[in-house]
Amino acid sequence: MSLSVVHQTTGSQVTLSEANDRYLAPLSQRFGRRFREYRERWALAEKRAYLGRFPLSLDLALNSGCQSRCPMCPLPARPEAKKRLSWPAALYARVLAEAREHALPALTLGLGGEPLLDPQTPKRVHQAVQAGIMDIRLGTNGRLLTGPVIEALIDSGLTRLEISIDAVEPATYRAIRGGRLESLEKRIELFLEKRAQAHSPWPLLRVSFLRLPQNQGQLARFLQRWRDVADLISIQRPIWFPGSKLPAPKTKTVQTVPCGQPWQRLAIYFDGSVWPCCSWYGEKLLPQNVKTASVSQIWLSKELRGLRQSLLMSRAPVACLDCARAGAF
DSSP: OOOEEEEEOTTSSEEEEESTTOSHHHHHHHHTHHHHHHHHHHHHHHTTOOOOSSOSEEEEOOBOOOSOOOTTOSGGGSGGGGOOOBOOHHHHHHHHHHHHHTTOOEEEEOSSSOGGGSTTHHHHHHHHHHTTOSEEEEEEOSTTOOHHHHHHHHHHTOSEEEEEOOOSSHHHHHHHHSSOHHHHHHHHHHHHHHHHHTTOOOSEEEEEEEOOGGGTTOHHHHHHHHTTTOSEEEEEOOOOOTTSSSOOOOOOOOOOOOOOHHHHEEEEOTTSBEESSSSGGGTTSOOOBTTTSOHHHHHTOHHHHHHHHHHHTTOOOHHHHHHIIIIIO
């Protein structure tokens, strides 16, 4: 079965492919014109040709920490790696109230950590559904997908379950993610069984493969393994971050950064700090905190407007240049 590309980021750092219309068609059928308009605006925003009065997507780290120590991730070297701190319920409710007011189309849970470490995550997905958000994505390593958790996620109304795998060989998976590939595959099989029992296509299943030195030569087998199983397959090139265990990339000259993320999304870390993108390089670009400012205020702030202007004028800040050099573009 052939795969068709449905999305590529500028610079092709991420390529999303589907087989048999298992991704875009169900979303378009479920949400109709509103979803199609959102995807049109997303494509324009990526080209920096559209800017709404509110983000098209919020990327939230509702909790800190992760039980994995993946070599490509900077989190294990950071102090919050072993913490288990979660957003206060009142703060999440306030952000969702803004999301409802501005008809936020998309929400991602799982910025820089493992969201299933927080047992409240399925409840918070359901709250997002009630706030009218269409495309609700949960990014996870999948190691906590037990039967009850899977059932709670299906019942929550989650749109997309996104599981990082990165390997087809058990030894490679263990080297990258520190777990057992067989165990993860059984958890995914259980998810698919329970979704079928619920007579629902939701949540759609996305699996991802990050190209790394450890998994060279495995991509073709990965596609073969998952093309008839997953609704969406993501192939990514790594971005090198300080603190990760990946070899630093070769120095290259970067003069422009064609990044559209500050036009598309706002990311909020577990401590309330805000990033203009989903990259760790963006964590110190904005001074605001969602605990003391609204999402709307931050989105329209002079700092974020200034960042967009600097990108348009080819005067990107050092952090953006570093991100581009590290593999984003």
